[in-house]
Amino acid sequence: MKFGDFKDIIVNNSEVVLDSILDDGLLKDIPIINNLVDLYNVKTTISDKIFYKKVVSFYESFSDVNRDSFAQWNTWVNENLDSAEKIASTLVLHIDSQSDLVKCKIAGHLFKKLVEEKISLRDFEAYLYVTSTCSVRDIRKHCVDGGDQSSSTEASLSQRLQFVGFYSFTPESLSQSEKLEYEITDRGCDFINMMEDFHW
Known part of the structure; x- marks a missing residue:
C-alpha cells in the first residue's frame, strides 16, 4: 500500500486499525505508540482523527529509518525498559500537544536520528523542546x-x-x-x- 493511500484511509476511515495497515509493523514496534494504536482500535471521534493525522505525520519522516539501527534500538529498549518508556512517553506527549502537523513530522525525523545514533538523547530532548516552542516558520x-x-x-x-x-x-x-x-x-x-x- 502506498503511503498516500494509507494517509487517506487514516483521515477518512473512522474505524481504521493502524497496525493492520502497516505491512512492515514498524509503527506498532515503537513502545507506547503501539499501545496507542491498540487504544484507537475503536470508532473514532474527530479528536481521534486529528491524533491519527499527527501519528501519520510523525511516521512519514520516521518510516525510512535504517532497519538495522531500529533492530539495535529495540534490543536496547528491551534492556532499558524504564528509559525507553520515558523517551516514548515524552515523544507521545509531544506529538499529541502539537497543533501543526509539520512539528509532528519533525518529531519523527528527530526520533529517526536518535534511533540511528546520529544525535544523542540529550540533543533529541533539546530539539523536541525547540520544535515545541518555536514557530515552524522560524x-x-x-x-x-x-x-x-x-x-x-x-x-x-x-x-x-x-x-x-x-x-x-x-x-x-x-x-x-x-x-x-x-x-x-x-x-x-x-x-x-x-x-x-x-x-x-
Missing part, C-alpha cells in the same frame, strides 16, 4: 536559509531563536555600546546539519 527559515543574518528580518529571527541557543551575541558587539549583532552557535549549526535531509 525553524524552517533557520534550516533552509542556513542562519543567514544579512537582513533586518534575519536579525529578528536571531533574536527569536537566541533563547533556544541557536544564536548568540558576537563578542565584538558585546564589547561595544552601539549595536548588538548575532552569530550562529555550534548548536544552531548542528541543528541545520541534522535537518539537512528533512523534507519540508
Whole structure:
C-alpha cells in the first residue's frame, strides 16, 4: 500500500486499525505508540482523527529509518525498559500537544536520528523542546536559509531563536555600546546539519 493511500484511509476511515495497515509493523514496534494504536482500535471521534493525522505525520519522516539501527534500538529498549518508556512517553506527549502537523513530522525525523545514533538523547530532548516552542516558520527559515543574518528580518529571527541557543551575541558587539549583532552557535549549526535531509 502506498503511503498516500494509507494517509487517506487514516483521515477518512473512522474505524481504521493502524497496525493492520502497516505491512512492515514498524509503527506498532515503537513502545507506547503501539499501545496507542491498540487504544484507537475503536470508532473514532474527530479528536481521534486529528491524533491519527499527527501519528501519520510523525511516521512519514520516521518510516525510512535504517532497519538495522531500529533492530539495535529495540534490543536496547528491551534492556532499558524504564528509559525507553520515558523517551516514548515524552515523544507521545509531544506529538499529541502539537497543533501543526509539520512539528509532528519533525518529531519523527528527530526520533529517526536518535534511533540511528546520529544525535544523542540529550540533543533529541533539546530539539523536541525547540520544535515545541518555536514557530515552524522560524525553524524552517533557520534550516533552509542556513542562519543567514544579512537582513533586518534575519536579525529578528536571531533574536527569536537566541533563547533556544541557536544564536548568540558576537563578542565584538558585546564589547561595544552601539549595536548588538548575532552569530550562529555550534548548536544552531548542528541543528541545520541534522535537518539537512528533512523534507519540508
